Amino acid sequence: MTQSEVEKSIFAHSPLDAIAHAHAVQMQVCDAMERIADGLPDEVDRRLAAHVASCLHYDLPLHHRDEDEGLFPLLRARAEAADAIDTILDRLVAEHDLDTDFADEIAEPLDLLARGVKVANAEMVGYMLRGFFERYRRHVRWEDTLVMPLARLRLTSADLDQLARKMEQNRATTV
Numbered sequence: 797m798t799q800s801e802v803e804k805s806i807f808a809h810s811p812l813d814a815i816a817h818a819h820a821v822q823m824q825v826c827d828a829m830e831r832i833a834d835g836l837p838d839e840v841d842r843r844l845a846a847h848v849a850s851c852l853h854y855d856l857p858l859h860h861r862d863e864d865e866g867l868f869p870l871l872r873a874r875a876e877a878a879d880a881i882d883t884i885l886d887r888l889v890a891e892h893d894l895d896t897d898f899a900d901e902i903a904e905p906l907d908l909l910a911r912g913v914k915v916a917n918a919e920m921v922g923y924m925l926r927g928f929f930e931r932y933r934r935h936v937r938w939e940d941t942l943v944m945p946l947a948r949l950r951l952t953s954a955d956l957d958q959l960a961r962k963m964e965q966n967r968a969t970t971v
């Protein structure tokens with residue numbers, strides 16, 4: 797089963813499990829980025845670089861849409877004032893914008909590495925990779941610690957149906 801088939805079968809059943817699964821995959825992608833950064837300039841696994849580049853190009857922006865347009869608005873509507881989740885969600889949305897742009901920039905040298913091209917600025921590429929995966933791990937930990945437990949607590953079954961539909965829609969409109 798491919799990654800997207802796994803996701804599809806999970807999110808029809810439980811969209812929050814699909815998001816949690818995406819977070820686990822993202823942590824693996826961060827580990828892969830660390831291995832690539834450690835291997836620069838000469839010891840880079842080309843298939844790993846291709847896999848990471850593809851995740852950054854396609855999976856990451858899609859996941860950000862699932863959260864920005866699906867999970868977060870539903871959670872804002874359902875959360876109680878004492879949950880104090882709005883500021884946290886504002887910050888996570890701002891990070892999505894930055895990270896989507898940054899992911900595109902990093903995917904470029906990764907595409908070159910995947911084709912076996914030696915990048916001229918290996919040190920800078922390593923620096924960019926490290927900056928990204930260190931920040932992104934923190935982002936996922938925040939979501940897993942603060943957002944996901946609250947979503948499991950507050951979202952109703954109607955909310956979950958709406959989230960699942962939104963996620964299906966996002967996949968149908970992504971080329």
Ligand SMILES: [Fe+2]
Binds near residue numbers: 863939
């Ligand atoms: Fe996020």
Ligand SMILES: [Fe+2]
Binds near residue numbers: 819859863936939
């Ligand atoms: Fe996330």
